Amino acid sequence: MDYKQLIIRGISYSQTQSGAYALLLEHEETHIKLPVVIGNFEAQSISLGLEKDIHPPRPLTHDLFTKFIVSANYELVSVIIYQIVDGVFFSNINFKNKANNEELILDARTSDAVAMAVRFDAPIFTTQQVLNEAGILLELEDVSKEEQPFSETVQSEDNLKAVSMEELQKLLDEAVKEEDFDTALEIQEEIKRRKKKID
Numbered sequence: 001m002d003y004k005q006l007i008i009r010g011i012s013y014s015q016t017q018s019g020a021y022a023l024l025l026e027h028e029e030t031h032i033k034l035p036v037v038i039g040n041f042e043a044q045s046i047s048l049g050l051e052k053d054i055h056p057p058r059p060l061t062h063d064l065f066t067k068f069i070v071s072a073n074y075e076l077v078s079v080i081i082y083q084i085v086d087g088v089f090f091s092n093i094n095f096k097n098k099a100n101n102e103e104l105i106l107d108a109r110t111s112d113a114v115a116m117a118v119r120f121d122a123p124i125f126t127t128q129q130v131l132n133e134a135g136i137l138l139e140l141e142d143v144s145k146e147e148q149p150f151s152e153t154v155q156s157e158d159n160l161k162a163v164s165m166e167e168l169q170k171l172l173d174e175a176v177k178e179e180d181f182d183t184a185l186e187i188q189e190e191i192k193r194r195k196k197k198i199d
Contacts, residue, residue, distance in 0.1 A: 003080065003125035006034060008050065008114070011043050023114065025081075025124065032135035033176070034081070034126065035184075036089055042111035049118035062115045073098045076120035079113040082127055084134050093117075136176060136184055165194060 006025040014020040014037060021043035025034040038046070045062045048054055059067070069076060074095045083090040091113040095104040108116075117124050163171070168191050175184035 001127065004029075004128060004131060006081070006124045006126055008046075008118070008124075009033065011038075011047060023111065025114075025126075027126075027131060027135070030131075032131050034131065034135055035176075036110055036114075038111035042109075042115055045115040046111070046118060049115055062112070062119060065116065066119045069095065074104065076116055076122045077103075078122050079108075079117045079124045080126070081110055081113075081124070081130055084130050089130070089134075134185065136172065136188055161190070165191065168194075 004027050006027055009024040009026045011021050011023050014022045019040055020037050021040065023036040023038050023043070023046065025036065026032070027034070045060050048056065048060065049062065056063070074097050077094045077096050080092045080094065081089050082092060089110040091108050091110040093106045093108050093113050093116055095106070096102070097104070114124060116122075168187055172184055172187045172191070175187060
């Protein structure tokens, strides 16, 4: 399968879900962003994994599992985000035994898989289908600070049908800027519907 490599663009506090964070992954070639909602512990673990110079006084769960993998003579080869169902991402962690090249694939939550990947500097991949279903194309530089907040602009799906394509793109950028990824996906769906009609 033709997998698409993702890079980590950042982690920010989610304004739509209390106690949750948004992990933003990006496909570098197309600049399509993949927002993944993660918990507080996972956000902290990913952040610590990215900051190689910071070490907690006692090992976190992901650090402990990392040491076990190395001790068992395995290496983490890659992470694959292979599916999204009802807004939930499904991932596999791919390992390889250094002694006999035996492969091991484990199902994992995407947040845990990414937390492990950053500790091994392993690549993160997804499928074109996942990008099509959950990806968002952003042009945040074009968003004006004086624009009306998204939450006050669009209240329902009917309102989306009443605005132009150019305005939809602006609203999409604003929704992502405010980290309202659920609404951003709704706008993205409306944009896709309109493009299908044109085609």
